[in-house]
Amino acid sequence: MKADEATGRGLDTEGGRTADMIGRPAQSLAELADIEAIKQLKHAYFRLLDSKQFDELGLLLCVDATTSYESGKYAHHGRAEVVSFLSDSLGNRAIVHEHLGHHPEIVLTSATTAVGNWYLHDRVIVAGVDFELGGTAVYRDEYEKVDGAWRIRHTGYERVYEEQRKLSTGELTAFRDRFNPEAKIPG
Amino acid sequence: MKADEATGRGLDTEGGRTADMIGRPAQSLAELADIEAIKQLKHAYFRLLDSKQFDELGLLLCVDATTSYESGKYAHHGRAEVVSFLSDSLGNRAIVHEHLGHHPEIVLTSATTAVGNWYLHDRVIVAGVDFELGGTAVYRDEYEKVDGAWRIRHTGYERVYEEQRKLSTGELTAFRDRFNPEAKIPG
């Protein structure tokens, strides 16, 4: 069953499916095949990101793709701008990173458009400055089928929590949390 | 190929598929669509759990759903009891939590019933008391199709390992492990 993009019926205010839509099986082979293709698209995005193949990653985005990373703190317009940002941020080989996308909830909104939620668990390590960052976030993506292949039209996420530590000792150096913005580093 | 719920044929003693059943492709669109719908159901369950939307989570359970969390240490009967337990345990906004479900093995047992295994990796952080808990567990779920939508009829898990640490320093304060119940905190 497809969500109605125009009215938002079937999608809650956070972009997830409403409960009455969740758990309803797809009715056609095309719908199932589209969902699997979008999962593979996002899996390839993460593989190319963490292997620092930014130009190849760019080919998985619509030419006019937009982003809203970190609740819009980092926002971009167009494939070239996204690729530049990722390359500038993570291109340095002194940085090793892990971006894991879990729990895909892909909802087709037409024959050529879809939205999707993912649960991000990420970790970024910079051994040279004794630093690591980790945490979780919720992705809300939009996809478009272009010339028969699904591409990312928009991607963005909001943090759930983030911690920073010294890599060598595990000592916590920063912590923030969506549910409790007043949280302080204990100890 | 469907497992035979009555005889248990095709399911091993731990609730997983026996080897002769594993790797056999589904024969119908309906079966594949049901499997995907059940995955999205569980993904939504985790999304609503970690965003503390417990009432919405309740709608994904059968009205008479049962649980057996932590090998039955926490067991509940009925949606209302489950929602109360989760809300009481995790409703406090001073707690941030991460429940990741991996490796779904969904097996249809009839047109309206299914069982599923998942591999849980969880983490619970309470910054205010300098506490974190993490570990893994194996979920064994039962699902039922109600009015055309899959719902959780039973969910429960058994721990593989669990550790507790001080959030600020990473110091281990407790450890337990299914394979080695005698394990002590080293150091």
Next chain:
Amino acid sequence: MKADEATGRGLDTEGGRTADMIGRPAQSLAELADIEAIKQLKHAYFRLLDSKQFDELGLLLCVDATTSYESGKYAHHGRAEVVSFLSDSLGNRAIVHEHLGHHPEIVLTSATTAVGNWYLHDRVIVAGVDFELGGTAVYRDEYEKVDGAWRIRHTGYERVYEEQRKLSTGELTAFRDRFNPEAKIPG
């Protein structure tokens, strides 16, 4: 759309799909059902691995299966050799381990053969000697359909990063990283 195993068209040099192949929906029920069956196969492999059911795990491999763990440092020929290696390495109940496979990209190369990429996140804990190891790697597998059920013909991975720590304190004791082989333990 199937990759051409003979020419390598559609597969890049790292074994992933080239961008023009990514995001294209499957055209048949059989293809989708095979992809799901292969995912369940690999999920069962990880379940049986981490529950130390090595003989059962062996049944998921082709009789003449090969491995190339840790970039070929550990390579095996035949199911019996693989099962012996895993049992020797991880059979000790003083060891608890977690092998999580993410981001499957399964590509059928014929009606009875397929290749697949997975993103491994693993952790091995030996409390008795105050040791833990963790990290990520990229799996490149080959699968074969034998008597109607998919089996693993080859499995192997290359590390992205690996760290070793004292379990009790979190202190880093070793670190290596594919992008920066000169990285030293900080501090």
